[in-house]
Amino acid sequence: MPQPNPQALEFLLTRRSRPAKTLTLPVPTRDELTPILMAALRTPDHGKLEPWRLMVLERAALARLGDLAGERGAALGLEEDQIAKGRNQFDTGNLAVVVIESPVLSEKVPTVEQTYSAGAVCLALLNAALAAGWGANWLSGWISHDRGFVEQAFGLAPQERVAGIIHIGTEKAAPPERPRPDLESKVTWVSN
Template sequence: MPQPAPAVLDFLQRRRSCPAKMLGLPVPGREDLMPLLQAAARSPDHGKLEPWRFIVLERRALQRLAALAGECGHALGLAPEQVEKGVRQYGDAHLAVAVVASPRASEKIPQIEQHLSAGAVCLALLNAALAAGWGGNWLSGFASHDRKFCEIGLGLAEGEFIAGMIHIGTAPAQPVPERPRPDLEKIVQWVAE
């Protein structure tokens, strides 16, 4: 017989990311952040490969990455407004956790399953932050897909990539704006036979 956890289900049905530009101080310290990382690390991981890792980025590191994002954006020939958006993602932030997909060689576990596990870690970290009372947002952006940025800025090895940048901070006092949600009638298919 199922053992329901209605408070958890209610949280999941109402959860809402906070736009990163609305996140403020304070941010979680190491003691506050470790339980969130521990919760994220409990994500599904077929084969127990741990095909992901965390890089906690504090303010000075984020400012350094903002400058690098600007350099990389200009080198890629991106539009000035796109470069500026990428710079601000890091420059305006006070704390972010880079969830790094770090696939392992395995004869049994395909790369795609390892990539999906890294995505599950991103959502678990975001939900853990929200459940702990922080505001949070999962971002990517051009810089997180740029090899130079990943290798120089974060020291990623060949084959590693950023699954997501989870920004965590204090949510504003005013309610976070809601966004349209999927229409289940359009995306659910029931198969009986």
């Protein structure tokens, strides 16, 4: 018989990302963040390739990256609101973890499965932070996909990509619950 964990299931059924703009100080210490990071790395990983790595961004690094995002957005000729949105997560953030997809050449595990694994790290990190009592939000945006920015900001190799930037902090305001997908319209049961 299965050994149910009702508390874990209840957490998953009620979990809710917290908007990054509602996250403030304090943020987890390194000791508090360590088990969250460890939980994130217990993600599905076909072939045990570990096709990802994490980069923890503290306040000073976030400030530097906000400036870099502003410079890069201007160089790209982006609209002011796009530039502001790209740099805002760095300007207002206090702690973030960048999940970097770092694919490994493998004859047995296609790259797309490694991409899924990196995405699973993002969700596991988000859920671990929430389960630990912190507010957390998974962001991306143009800054995550612009090669010039990610190579300069995070030192990405040509084959690497940003899977997500997970912001973690203390939630200062709880957002209202939002509508959730309708199970009946998203699930097909196949019996034979």
